[in-house]
Amino acid sequence: MAITLTPPLSGHDVRELSVGDPVLITGVIYTARDAAHQRLIELIERGEDLPVDLAGQIIYYTGPTPAQPGMATGSAGPTTSSRMDRFTPPLLAATGVRAMIGKGERSEEVSRSLGEHDAVYLVAVGGAGALLAEKIEAAEPAAWPELGTEAIFRLEVREFPAIVAIDTRGGNLYSAGRARYRRSASRKSC
Amino acid sequence: MRDIPASDITALVARLYQDANFNLPSDVIGALEGALLEEKSLTGIEVLETLLKNAGIAARKRVPLCQDTGLAVVFAEVGRDVHITGSTPQEAVDEGVDQARREGHLRASIVSDPCFDRVNTGTNAPAMLHLELVPGDSVKISVLPKGAGSENMSRTAMLKPADGPDGIIRFAVDTVEAAGANPCPPVFLGIGVGGSMDRAALLAKKALLRPAGEAHIDPRLGGLEQKIMDAVNDLGIGPGGFGGVVTCLGVAIEEYPCHIATLPVAVNIQCNSARRASGRI
Structure with a gap:
């Protein structure tokens, strides 16, 4: 049974989540990827206001394709989260973001800072952009439209499916899943 | 010698690049279906089912399979007896990639300089074009939209x-x-x-x-x-x-x-x- 998440989320809401929990998000989420993160962190470092109040919000790492007629966005699946790793700890500390949706592993620092700031890392299925776009009902630029697909968009989603990949206690879906199905000895990468 | 106008190459690239982004090849769908029979993890099975469902939606609605509609990798095998007229192969292919982007609502994912400003070219070009001279008087084009x-x-x-x-x-x-x-x-x-x-x-x-x-x-x-x-x-x-x-x-x-x-x-x-x-x- 999936857990319904309706942002804004409280610390309590996310502490209740555990690795492997399927969630369905309904409400407003914000997109941000490489270029938007760069700008957000520059503003935070200069002590300036952000263009969007992210307290309690969910950030979705995606850069959608342009919308076809009759659609809110085009294809809109998750992008690789690790490119945002260096930005995530300061972003969590400064804004109170409660969750991020992406794909792939995160760094130790990100995992630690999720615990410190009561936030979780959610993942969606990479390669399912056409299906995920059907869960997006409205989209409008929220900041920096000149960045094109890399702008911050405010999305209204209904039953957007994701899985908890890192919870506030440091549990990790990827390492647990890999350990369970591994049939060979682990080797250091060359 | 056979004359082939560059505009024919542009049109072919534009069509192929859209086809590739909307229709997962049947052998890839077959491989995903085969994986569904082998996979033991329930979450894994759900992911495979999601991917197959996604392929169905993309083909039916002509929505890109993935939001990363790719760096345009293009292989062109040009017959030795072909003379491409009107523009260079690179210009013809780049125009086809841009046309696919406009017509197919694909994403522009290419930045002009990698080190400094990283400004989006807006066209999803240039393509990574690999030209090969082969015997004959035809041109074979293969496109491979490559996700980052x-x-x-x-x-x-x-x-x-x-x-x-x-x-x-x-x-x-x-x-x-x-x-x-x-x-x-x-x-x-x-x-x-x-x-x-x-x-x-x-x-x-x-x-x-x-x-x-x-x-x-x-x-x-x-x-x-x-x-x-x-x-x-x-x-x-x-x-x-x-x-x-x-x-x-x-x-x-x-x-x-x-x-x-x-x-x-x-x-x-x-x-x-x-x-x-x-x-x-």
Whole structure:
């Protein structure tokens, strides 16, 4: 049974989540990827206001394709989260973001800072952009439209499916899943 | 000599690039369906079902399979007896990629300079065009929209000749292990062996054009492909990287002679959305 998440989320809401929990998000989420993160962190470092109040919000790492007629966005699946790793700890500390949706592993620092700031890392299925776009009902630029697909968009989603990949206690879906199905000895990468 | 107007090449690239982004090749769908029968992880099975459902939606609604509609990798085999008129092959292909972007609502994902300003070109061009002169009077074009998630996890190594097939297996497995969930598993592997550093990488990319389930014509290389596939599937990464027995859907090796002192190897990872399309003028 999936857990319904309706942002804004409280610390309590996310502490209740555990690795492997399927969630369905309904409400407003914000997109941000490489270029938007760069700008957000520059503003935070200069002590300036952000263009969007992210307290309690969910950030979705995606850069959608342009919308076809009759659609809110085009294809809109998750992008690789690790490119945002260096930005995530300061972003969590400064804004109170409660969750991020992406794909792939995160760094130790990100995992630690999720615990410190009561936030979780959610993942969606990479390669399912056409299906995920059907869960997006409205989209409008929220900041920096000149960045094109890399702008911050405010999305209204209904039953957007994701899985908890890192919870506030440091549990990790990827390492647990890999350990369970591994049939060979682990080797250091060359 | 046969004259082919550059506009014909543009039109073909525009059509192929859209087709590739909306329609997952039938052999890739077959490989995903096969994986569904093998996968033991329930989450893994759900991921595979989601990917098949996604392919259905993309084809039906002509929505891109993935929001990363790719860096346009284009292979053109140009007959020696062909004269392309009107513009250069690169200009013709770039125009086709941009036309596909406009008509198909694809994403512009290319920045003009990699180091400093990284300003989007807005056209999704330039394409990575690989031209080859072949006998005949026709032009064959293959497009491979390449997602960055899997491209970023690809690697090239200059092994020692003594490393041999075992070294190639080890490097391929280590590359996939280090990639983990990032390249959107289950993945395909294009592996280039031999040539030079640059040629190995090109062979790896070219190997990704081979349909899933087709082994190399040389049984020794076909056997090596199978060994790599088995070793990669033992990693347990699984669909979506959430753990499972299906990490890899196919391995294709292409080889070329090399220097007595070298064994270049390139592993190009392709995501589950293994898009490609070919056509001929």
